[in-house]
Amino acid sequence: MSSHVKSSRTLNAEERMALNTSRGGFTILIASQIVPFVMLVNLRYILSGSYVSSGLDQATGAVFTILFIISAITAYAGIQATNRSDSKASARMSVLTMVLGWIAVIMMSYQFWMHAFQTDGRFGEGYLVTIGAFVIYFIASLVGLLSGKMRASRVGIDDSNRFSIGASFKFWIFLQLMWVVLYVVYYFI
Amino acid sequence: MANEEPQEKKKVEVDWSRRQFLIGTGALTVVGLGAMFLNEPVAAAVRSVFGQQPESGPITVLQGDYFYIPNYMTWRVGDQISMTIHNTSTTHFHEMQIGRGFNTMPTALQTIRTQFAEDFWKGVPVTITAAQGIDNFVTNEAKISSDVHPTPWLLTQPGNGGFSPTMKPGGQITLSFTVPNKPGIWHYACFVQGYMHWLAGMRGTINILPA
């Protein structure tokens, strides 16, 4: 996920260090946030082995998973735009990403509401906890994207905020990667 | 940054009031401590100042883990009451006994209270108008009639302890009765699970006013 920040000018030593600090901190944050997802995968196997409820609809799951993947691609385009200091494109891409994310989450909730399996069963409870945890991260990530979008359109992208606007996209991509893993784990194996 | 000329980023000190700070935090500390340690005396004081209207007609008592809502009621002798007791717990059985004084039992650790010594329902005519999810209903010395088919959970024979409908999780029962001429302070409580519910605070008080 590391992308090289292209600047209109070369950064001086101090600015480079500050950029590295931000990158390092962000990497540590991602590393720490992998832990809960590892636990969710474990939880799935501890609770229900490799059982997949027949009430779960893989096709619907595939549709919103693909939407999430597309949103990750638009988020990547957002990173590119941010690196070009193209505020308009960056803001546009965050809006697109957020809209795709919302559609996917609404589909996810619909499927969850209409589930045909018991939520107090061994499979259902794990599924519920996983979806819930994902949605909490999703909301946090939306707030991040929104703040990046508003900064990009209000004050524009410059050396001072390029990294953090890009970081909100990167976190989004991280989250969608995690979802793909959870999708495979919960819907298939 | 370094290559920028030091802009006049003057620190502006917009001060705030020490007194407001101290009074505010102090008052909140007092409120917090009061809520922690004095809620019962405070509730009693509020009640004595504002009084409480006697309840009649349909009333609801909710049971939770481990509390009643409400935990204080005022009735008046002669009023007609239709009391629905609803167990909102998803995991535990709960009952509701009404009485005064305690039967006690010494154990190795401490003396525990097993049930009320004096049963409020003694001799009171009570009609069960609705019931579902009942585990058992000990009627003791109440005069029971029922609009619903009460078997097999209705236990009318003596020796099962005080009057107590025991609901399964989610169960509820509606009892219709006229408040008997027994004015004064009565208590209600849940003694199930080795009386641990009573210990954990599942208790309430009924103030019965004379007619």
Add this chain to the structure above:
Amino acid sequence: MSTLELRPDISPVPQVVKSKRMPPVIRGILWSAIGFLVINTLISYVLDPRYGHPFITQVSITFGWFAAMVGWVLGVGAWEGAVLPAFGHHGTLYTAPGWKRFFEYSTEHKVIGLQYIGSSAGGFFIAGLAAMLMRLELMNNSMWLFNYPQQYLTTVGIHGTIMMFSVGTVALVGGLGNYLVPLMIGSNTSAFPRMSGISVLLVPFGIVTVALSPLLGYWSTGWRGYEPLASQDPSGILFYYLGVFALTLSSLLVSINLTATVIFKRAPGMTWGRLPMFAWGITTVSLLNIIWLPEIQLTFVMSLVNRLVPLPLFTATGSPLTYMELFWLFGHPEVYIVVVPALALWQEIIPVMTRKPLFARQWGVIGLIFVMMLSGFVWAHHMFTNMRNVEMMPFSFFTEMISIPTGFAYLVALGTLWRGRLKFNTVSLLVLMSMFNFLIGGMTGVFLADPIINLQAHDTFFVVGHFHYTIIGGMVFSWLAAMYYWLPKMSGRMYNERLGKIGAIWIFLAFNLTFSQFFLLGLHGMNRWVSVYPSYLQPMNFETSIFAFLLGLGFLFHLVHIWWAWRAGQKAEGNPWESKSVEWITASPPAEESFPVIPRIVSSTYTYDNDEPAVIIPSDGKRVATTS
């Protein structure tokens, strides 16, 4: 504007505004109350009304609590300081003068460090009061102080939770770490000061949440929140989960911040080989936090959901054990999170006091790192009673192994003391006492690692004595030593040597007389988690309680003494200990900008065998910008 993001950046304030504003703490409480009322009402009356329309339901109070937390953090100043800038608006953050800085949002690592220390000390005395109540109850073998066992158990739970999550994990890392690490590595700021300013606000909020948990009902699980007991407890357990969530979130943010600080903000010449031991300790602990705090957070979120929905997550066959595994996976590293910074503090202070170079520095670092790594392999020794014999052996082995890297810390300290001329003052006295206490704690730990003894002593006061020796004896004594050692730095004033020594001896005696008797009580059959116990244990419990009260008074004595010294102590010299460490070249107390010129480190800061300075201030040095 070339200020990079996530850098210290207080937005420029061109015009002078002369007006009073609401005290930030009061505004925080107000916003928090508004947030709570709005969300709680929305949930309990509109979105998820329950039968009978109670105003507060378990679901509504959970979401209302989150709103209250956000309201509190924003109200104290994160709104102007962090949120408005993050959304591209202009936030005007004012700074009040003097002591008032400590009661508002700040991005200055020294203010934040002291806010952490203050919050931790508050938590320490609240939880200490709970401990005094427990000892008062245990003076008699019947229920005489509390009315119900649940009240006693809730007191135990509040004591343990606040002590672990707001004192043990926070005081040395969030507190001393935030204050000292940037100073020690020659940086004017920590890596992410805005985030740091937010994280410290979560500590008082978390402490208050846990302390107010009896409002929702008593809970009986203690700081471990064991399932399925927790899901059957009254609702007070909700405030345990939520308060711990706030506290662990705070510690997680601290760890990300301090790790990045150590990696990226070191002054020129501050190589990894010269990095002060305390910075090493904080780095290793931060790595533990970064791995295990998210783990326990998700565990507690699962337990919370388990209760709210409700789900049978931890009730099926085998599942209570899953919870225990999840808890102790975090729970045992937690005790090293508490103790490793204390070991590092010994190694920081002893060379200064003996005027000798730190002995076998590399081994000290290796010790800290291996303690960190091994701590992830030992969790199951908390569950020996639930395991098969064959499963115990590896855990027993690793637990006993962990005493080896811990031993390195001792050898480094002893090697430095060896033939040194120790300055015998309050600080070194407290460090030596801490070493003694932790030795007892560690050795009893080796006993408990042995399954045969563990199965006998399990859940007795022997275990309670053991971990109080490691945590009070190891960490709290070191914390006090550090407070006295850096008091001249933090306040510019000196404590009273005689009073300090009296206080040190006082708590040492009271502590040992209390907790050594815990071992005996445990061996005689005194169980944990009981307020009523067999009468033959009563005389010993009675006198143990007396010493416990003396210990409590001793800590109060230190609090008052430090408070007095801070306000009215003798003015201290700039570097009263003649330390070579970087933090001592700053003014005492350091100005808002600690280093007007970034120093250059030319040698290890523990070279007390020569008079060469370890730190020089380059005369051609670049002046650094004031606010970035």
